[in-house]
Amino acid sequence: MAGSTYGKLFSITTWGESHGAGIGVVVDGCPAGLPLDTADIQAYLNRRKPGQSRYATQRKEPDTVALLSGVFEGKTTGTPISLAVYNKDHHSLDYRDIASYYRPGHADYTFDEKYGFRDYRGGGRSSGRETIGRVAAGAIAAKLLHELGIELHAYATAIGPVQIDRAAFDLSESLRNAVGMPDARAAKAAQAHLEQCMKQQDSCGGIIECTITGMPAGIGEPVFDKLDANLAKAMLSIGSVKGFEIGDGFAAAAACGSENNDAFTIKDGAVTKRTNHAGGTLGGISDGSPVVFRVAVKPTPSISRAQATVDKAGHKIDVSIKGRHDPIIVPRAIVVVETMAAITVLDLLLGNMSARLDRIRDFYR
Amino acid sequence: MAGSTYGKLFSITTWGESHGAGIGVVVDGCPAGLPLDTADIQAYLNRRKPGQSRYATQRKEPDTVALLSGVFEGKTTGTPISLAVYNKDHHSLDYRDIASYYRPGHADYTFDEKYGFRDYRGGGRSSGRETIGRVAAGAIAAKLLHELGIELHAYATAIGPVQIDRAAFDLSESLRNAVGMPDARAAKAAQAHLEQCMKQQDSCGGIIECTITGMPAGIGEPVFDKLDANLAKAMLSIGSVKGFEIGDGFAAAAACGSENNDAFTIKDGAVTKRTNHAGGTLGGISDGSPVVFRVAVKPTPSISRAQATVDKAGHKIDVSIKGRHDPIIVPRAIVVVETMAAITVLDLLLGNMSARLDRIRDFYR
C-alpha cells in the first residue's frame, strides 16, 4: 500500500534507499510565488548531514541537493518540486554480511516478513538517510511559514540521562554545541556521557523539543486532523522516535485540572493565555500561543558491542555491527523534527483557508 | 477542510454534536461477511456511556445505537455501515451561559477563531460525546480483528499520581474496578485520590495503556504510515490526549542501545524477540510481538472550582463550570483508546495484503 506520501494540500512523497542511486522527494501543492533556490534547501540538509562532529557517523556524504522541477525564474510555480540527493559514498560491501541476519533494533526482520526480501544495503529504505527527502521538503515549508511570520526551532532537551536546566535555556546555544542543547553546561555533560557510551561500544537516546512561534489561532481540524494528532503522526513516522507529547504531555496526566488548565486573559486588547500547559492547541486547533512538543528518540540500534540475534537460516548467532554509525541519533534528528513540523503546520494552515464562507467570499471577490 | 474521516481502506467518518440530534459514524470499507448486529456495537458503547460510577458524569444517556445500513441477513455487505446514536438528554439550557465566555482548557476560543462562531451547547463538536462514533466503528474493527486472532485490551496504568504495580498486573481486575486499573490495590488508592479531587472541586488525569496480541508480522508501511505513526495520530486525535509512547517510549530516550535493543531468538522454530522494549514494531512494521503503547490523558478541564477567563466581549471574568462533569476522563476513555487502535490496526492490515506479488497472484488465481 502506498505509504510514502504525507500531507493533503502541501503533500510530500519521498523515495530512495541508503545505498541506491539516491534519495529524493516530490513536493506537491507548494503555493506559487515563493522565492526558492537550492541554497535554501541545502542549508537545512547541511544540518543533518553526517561527519559534522565526533558524535555523528564519519561517513563522507556531501548530500548536495538537485532541484529538478517546480521553480522558474527563482520562484516556485505551484507545480511539483522534485528534489534529489544522489548517493556518493556507497560502500555496499560493508553491508553484505548483514544480508544474512537480523540486526536487533532494526527493521531487517520486519521488511523480510512484509516483502519477502529486502534491500539490505545500509538499511535500504529504513535507513536514516530516508529523512533527507523530509528535510529537503520541510526546508521549503519552513521558508514559506517564515514568510507568514511563523518560526520553528527544535533542540535537544535530554541526551541519555542528561537534561537541560530550563532556567539556563538559551536557544542560540543549541546551534553552537555538537549535541544541539540550549544549555552549555548540559551540553558539556551530555558530551561526557557520549564519550562514555562510545568507549563502551554503546549508544544513547534523547529528547528533542520543538517550539513554533507566530502561529495564528485556528490552525488544525476538530476531529481527526487535529494539529497535535498530525504532529504526532509526523513525529512517530521518523525512524527511532518512540514517543510524542505536547505541552505538559505525560506530566499533565499526574496534574489536577486546576493546575493544568490555562486561564485566558486579555493582553494588548487580545485574548491570550496566562500559561501554556496545553502547548498551543485546544481541541486540536492552534490557540495563538507557541506550539511546544517533545519527541523521545531511542538509542542508535547499531552498536559494535556483541549482541545475540538469529540469521535467516534460523540459527542463533552473536553479531557486532561494523561500520561508521552515529553513537546518538538526536543531534542529526533535530532538523528532521523541525522540518516535519513545518510540513504539518503548513498543510493544516492551507486547509484552514476554506473554513469560513465570509473569507472565501472575500477571496473570490 | 474535511477532517472527520480516518483510515484509508477501513475508513470512518464521524458526525454530530453533543446537543444536536445525535452522533454517528459511517464505516466504509468494512469487508463483507462479518456477522454483526447492534449488540456487538452496544457492548462497546456501554463501556463509555456515562453514569456507570461515581467518577463519571451522572447524566443519563442510554446511548442506544441504530444500525442504518451495510448489514443484510446478519452479515456486513461490504458497503457503508451507518450507525447513529440519537441524543436524548439535551438540557441545552444548562449551557446557555457558556455561550458568552471561553472555558479554560476547552476549545471554545479556538472554534470561535476558526469558524467565526460555535455550537456552544455542551461543547458541540468538541465534546467527548464525539467519541461515540469512534467507539461504534471501532467495535466493528475489533470484532473483525478478533476473527483473525488479534485481541486488544486497554486499561489505566496511572490515575493522577497513583500508578499500578507491574508485579500485581491482573488484566481481569481492570474490568472489575471503577477506574479500569489492572491492580486492585492501585485502583483503591486511585479512588481515594479521586474522592479528594472531587472534594476540592477539581479533576484528575491519568495514563492508559493498550496491548494488542496476536499481531501478524508485517503490518504497517515503512515511511509515513508506520503502525506507530498511525497509532500516534489516532490517539492524539482523541480529545484530552496529550502524549503517546510505544514500547519503552520516553524511557528509551534515557537508555543505552545495548539495553534498548531486543535480541532476536528462535522459539518453537519461529523467530521471536527475547524482550519487547520496542513495543511490537521495528521500522514502523509489526514484528509479531505484542504491540504495547500508552497515552497521557489530561485532567477534565470542566471543574466547578472558580477559574479566571475572559468573555467574548473581552472582559476578564471568573467562572465556575456547572453541570454534571466527569472528575476524570480516563475510565471512559479506555474503550476509546482500544477502539481507535482497532481501527488503525485493521486499516493497515488490509493495506498489507497488497505488499507482495506472490500473494496477490495466489489471491487472484
Next chain:
Amino acid sequence: MAGSTYGKLFSITTWGESHGAGIGVVVDGCPAGLPLDTADIQAYLNRRKPGQSRYATQRKEPDTVALLSGVFEGKTTGTPISLAVYNKDHHSLDYRDIASYYRPGHADYTFDEKYGFRDYRGGGRSSGRETIGRVAAGAIAAKLLHELGIELHAYATAIGPVQIDRAAFDLSESLRNAVGMPDARAAKAAQAHLEQCMKQQDSCGGIIECTITGMPAGIGEPVFDKLDANLAKAMLSIGSVKGFEIGDGFAAAAACGSENNDAFTIKDGAVTKRTNHAGGTLGGISDGSPVVFRVAVKPTPSISRAQATVDKAGHKIDVSIKGRHDPIIVPRAIVVVETMAAITVLDLLLGNMSARLDRIRDFYR
C-alpha cells in the same frame, strides 16, 4: 476498500440501501457561516423523487430529509453535516424473487462476485436511490456556489433518438416539461417516444447537459485533478452513466485545430474567448467561460419485457422484471448531474485558495 467518499476538501460520504433503514450522507468540510435549513435540501431532493410524472416510477416515496448535525442557529458550523432520508415504502417482498437470479444490466452478478452475497432488495446499494445522498450534499454545494455567483443548470438534450434543436433552446422550458428538455417541441416528441417504449415494455436512454456560469478562472489542478477529469469521475460514478464529454467532446476528435481552438480576445477590458469549443477549461483549469459538459445515460435496465439470463444455480432462465420502474432514468438524473457537478466545482474552488503565496499572505494578514 473504502469507496463511498468523494471530494478532498468538500468531502461527501454516502451510505444506505434501497430497502434498508434509509439513505444518507455526511458532508465534511462545508465552510462555516452558510445559511442552511432542510428546505434548501428538500427542494433538490424533490426534483429527483419518484412519482412526479408518467415517466417515473409510481412508487410513493416522500424522501423527506432530516438534518442531524453541522447546522446551528440556521448556519453551517464548519463541522460535518449529517443528512438522512429514512425509507418508507419498503415492499421488500416484491424483490425476493430477484435474489435467485442475475438481472441483465444490473449489478447483481458483480456484487455477488465481489462480496460473496448481496442485499438484493431493490438493488441494495446499487439502486438509484443511492443518489439521494449525492443530491442532498450537492444542494449544499450549489447553495454555497450560488453565494459566490456560480450557477449550475442541467437539462436533457436527447431522449432516445430525439434531440433538442439548439436554435430553440429555452432553459426555463426544461423545468416545465416532464422530460427536462429546454425545447418544448423536442419534449413533446420525446414523450411520444417514451409512450412507445412503455407500450413495448421497454425503456429508453438519453443525454444530459450541464452548464456552469459565473466560474472564476483558475479552478482545477494541472495534472490529475483537472476540473474536467474530476467532473468525468463524478459523472461516471452515477449509476447508468456511460459517457462524458466536455465542450465539443467527441466532435472535437473530428475537427481541425483551426476550428477547435478558441481565439482569445478582449471584451470590456478583460480577456475572454470568442468561442467555447473547449467547454470552459484549458489544461484542466477553468478559463472563465461557462463550463459545458454532457453525459450519456443508458436506458433503464429493468424492463418488463422477457429477457434471457441465468440464476445463481447456473440455470439459463427467462425473466420479466416486475415492479414499478422508471421507463427512463434521464429526467430524475438531471438533478444528480447538477449536484455532483456542484460538489466537484466547490471542492476544487476551495483547493485553489492555496495556489498563490501572495493571496495566502493576504489571507493570514
Next chain:
Amino acid sequence: MAGSTYGKLFSITTWGESHGAGIGVVVDGCPAGLPLDTADIQAYLNRRKPGQSRYATQRKEPDTVALLSGVFEGKTTGTPISLAVYNKDHHSLDYRDIASYYRPGHADYTFDEKYGFRDYRGGGRSSGRETIGRVAAGAIAAKLLHELGIELHAYATAIGPVQIDRAAFDLSESLRNAVGMPDARAAKAAQAHLEQCMKQQDSCGGIIECTITGMPAGIGEPVFDKLDANLAKAMLSIGSVKGFEIGDGFAAAAACGSENNDAFTIKDGAVTKRTNHAGGTLGGISDGSPVVFRVAVKPTPSISRAQATVDKAGHKIDVSIKGRHDPIIVPRAIVVVETMAAITVLDLLLGNMSARLDRIRDFYR
C-alpha cells in the same frame, strides 16, 4: 492544492516541466517481487517518444529513463520506485516569444490566472511531455497486470473524419502503421487526411479505444470509485482528452433497454454475457468481460496557421505558432491511454483484495 498524485494503493506522483531539468514519477505501493528493469519501462516510453513518424514532432528526445529506487537485485522491493527522464533537447529560446501572449487552445492563460505567472518554456507543466511520468509508471502497472493474466491494448479508431472498419479489425496492424489504427485501409486514408492537414498548416484530432482482457470479475468499488468512474478521471486527466465513453457509451443513450442490456448465459460452466454493450462493468464493477472504452482527443492546438489572440498587455494580436509540433496527438497518446488504464485497473484490483472477510482470513492464516 496537491493534484499530481493519482491512485490510492498503487499511487503515482509525477513531476517535471517540458524544458526544466527533467520529467519523472514516483510509483508508491508497487507490490514487492516484480522483476523489473529499465528496459521494461523504456519499451513503453519509446512508444510515445517524438520523431518516430512524419506525423510526430521532429524534436530529438531520446527520453531515456533512469531508475533511481525501489528495485533491488532485479525485483521491486515494495518501496517507492523513482523514475526520471532528464531533458536533453531544450531549445528554450524558441519559446521566449510565447511568454508574452496566450496561445489559443493552450493552458497559458489559465496558468497565469491561477498562479500569477507561468513557466512558458514549451508549455511547462502543461506540456504533453508531462505524460512521460504516467507512461513510465504505467509500464510497471501493465507488467504486473500481465503477470496476473490481464492485458491492455489501445489503438486509434478514428483520425479526424476517418474511422476504422470494425469488420477489418486487426490489432497487430495497429502496431505497424504510423497512426496506430487496427485497419490498414483506414490507416492509409488517415495518413492522406493528415498530409492535407499539414499542407494547410492545421492539425487533427481522433479517437483512441482501449480493450482490457483477462479481467477478473469484482474489480471496482460500488459508488464513487467505480471502475468506469476512475477510468474516466484517468482519461480526462490526459491533456487534450475531451471525452470518455465505456461500452456503447453515447450510443447507449439512443438505444432501448432491450437492446442495451447484455443477457447472461452459461459458457463452459461459468456465468458470462452474450454481448458486451456495457463494456465490461456493471454497477461500476468488472463483470469478467473485456473492458472496452474510448476517448476523444482534440486536434493539436499548436498550429502554424495564423490565429487571433491577445497578449499579456491586453492587445489583440495574430500569432502563428512556430516550432516542431505534432500535427496530431493521437498516435503518441495511445500508449498514454493504455498505461493510465493499467494504473487505474491495478489500483482497484489491489483494493478489491480486502472486500471479503473469508478471503482475508485465508490470506492471514
